[in-house]
Amino acid sequence: MSTRKFCLAILSSADATGYEIRKTAQMGHFSHFIEASYGSIYPSLAKMEQEGLVTWREETSSGKPSRKIYSITQVGREAFVKELSETALDDLFRSPFLLLALYCRWVGSEFLSNEIDRRVAHLELKISGMKHQLELSSDPAASWTLEYGISTLSASLEYLKTNRSKLEQIADERVPQTQAAE
Amino acid sequence: MSTRKFCLAILSSADATGYEIRKTAQMGHFSHFIEASYGSIYPSLAKMEQEGLVTWREETSSGKPSRKIYSITQVGREAFVKELSETALDDLFRSPFLLLALYCRWVGSEFLSNEIDRRVAHLELKISGMKHQLELSSDPAASWTLEYGISTLSASLEYLKTNRSKLEQIADERVPQTQAAE
């Protein structure tokens, strides 16, 4: 249901093709808290067309592959607002990294350090990307959401940088796998 | 694969029943970044038993319903460590709330305010629950992870409290649904 909602969200601002919707999911200011791939977007759009939430027109420029440009209908807008207000609003957060942190003794500190390095780099990249988007943003709501993301990711990064050594020390007392069997 | 990994994680520390594993998922120090329901735990355990990652014994006390107590095998331990180190470590974060924030003009500021109130209360409850767990925690790695969670959730809460009025102002300029159709 989330891909659906996301497609309607995009289309509520402007017409778009499936390809463009996916690009927005990957690079837009949504990318922090939404994910959608072709395999979920195209079927979603097809289904919503059947239900009358969206329509499409074909655009054929000479040579270029033809595009299906989707538009949201009034019914679609109503469905979007309804979903916005009726869907559960709790965040979904899953972190394989925190599970690794919790069991870091099993993998040892070298491996852990490496993963932390990667995570730090990843977070820094993400934050700087969002800051860049913030500069370009003209929509105040988008700016607000971006800042929300930036401040939580920054807190996460900060904690990680400040406290990594503590965890690395814990991981130093590695549990050998042979001992593990008792 | 994540329910699987989570079950192995629990069992790597102590034997447990499916029921207990689910309780841990709901209330333990995992609850912040993991979710698992009966519908995913029981099938997972059954499958892992077939693959030799876990075994179980039955415990029948007079009267009480019989319990299937699962134990991890050496093969299971190895599989766990392997999954810990080989699985993707990126967080999964989905936020229907941030989508609502982004389109708050469509729902208006009254509705938004209400949702923010609920979210603030929810975050405060979650944070205080985690602080309580932190006090009880004797495992340094669990404490580290809990503090990680507390600091990011606190940043999130802080941002929300400080900047909610900004968003509420944006939502004040509500887009009427009739106008929406253009």
Add this chain to the structure above:
DNA sequence: GCTCACATGTAATAAGTTACATGATTTC
């Protein structure tokens, strides 16, 4: 000539959710 970006889609599979089905024991 190669690779990247544009462009649409399907099929097989994986994974998890929700509700259902059942039943005992304990606590208020």
Add this chain to the structure above:
DNA sequence: GAAATCATGTAACTTATTACATGTGAGC
């Protein structure tokens, strides 16, 4: 006597992931 907790599981359904399949045009 009712409700909560303990306890196991299944079945139908929803949803998304991954890989496959296909093809054009532009720039290097």
